[in-house]
Amino acid sequence: MRGLPARRIASTALCTALLVGLAGPAAVAADPARERAHAASRAPLPDxxxxxxxxxxxxxxxxxxxxxxxxxxxxxxxxxxxxxxxxxxxxxxxxxxxxxxxxxxxxxxxxxxxxxxxxxxxxxxxxxxxxxxxxxxxxxxxxxxxxxxxxxxxxxxxxxxxxxxxxxxxxxxxxxxxxxxxxxxxxxxxxxxxxxxxxxxxxxx
Structure with missing residues (x-):
């Protein structure tokens, strides 16, 4: 019975790692879009x-x-x-x-x-x-x-x-x-x- 908490902790850690691994590329992909939007917001007025x-x-x-x-x-x-x-x-x-x-x-x-x-x-x-x-x-x-x-x-x-x-x-x-x-x-x-x-x-x- 003592092994259950350890397995649950390991399972939770594994799920967290998987989620972070999946979210990482999405976050990296979103950064250029945010940078482009930020650059556009800082663009000077015409003339x-x-x-x-x-x-x-x-x-x-x-x-x-x-x-x-x-x-x-x-x-x-x-x-x-x-x-x-x-x-x-x-x-x-x-x-x-x-x-x-x-x-x-x-x-x-x-x-x-x-x-x-x-x-x-x-x-x-x-x-x-x-x-x-x-x-x-x-x-x-x-x-x-x-x-x-x-x-x-x-x-x-x-x-x-x-x-x-x-x-x-x-x-x-x-x-x-x-x-x-x-x-x-x-x-x-x-x-x-x-x-x-x-x-x-x-x-x-």
Missing amino acids: ADALLAQVKSLGDLGGVLTPATDLLNAVLKADNGQLPAADAAELGTAVKDAIAKVTGAAAATPATTLPALPALTRTGGAPADVIGDALAALQKAIDELIKAVTSGEAAQVTPAVTTTVTSLVNTVAATLLGGKLPAPSLPSPPSPPALPTGGISYEDS
Whole structure:
């Protein structure tokens, strides 16, 4: 009688081994299917690369606008538009760093033309690098603004602020027109206003 429990244990172990042996190949066969399903679930969206490039253009634009508007806000709230040299340098450096980052990204992107959108006119130059030109103009405007807000001459500040704001508008326009972004879908988009001379300007096409 004592042999029965031992035989039952051996029989149970044998059945378990057989079941594991049978299930093993099925489990192995199921793994590739699971891997394929997992890979399919991780597949990128169609045209994801193009859409990511558009999102990056907008992100880069925000990266420039934020430090530039921080500088302008500080200037316009300061007495006579004058800032301590250290504060002006810190704010100006933040803008310059953002411009340098976007300039590097723009230089690595092939220039394209967008004939379906309003044309950009440039005196004596081709519209091949509108973003780079706009960023260079913005950098120059920021340099002049920093000089003005640390000069002790309030009369120099307003023209410098106006030039900087115009340069920011030009940068936005250049990014929208040269950054491979989709055309606006407004029902009746208004005609863009003419910008001051010396920067990017619009003409009705």
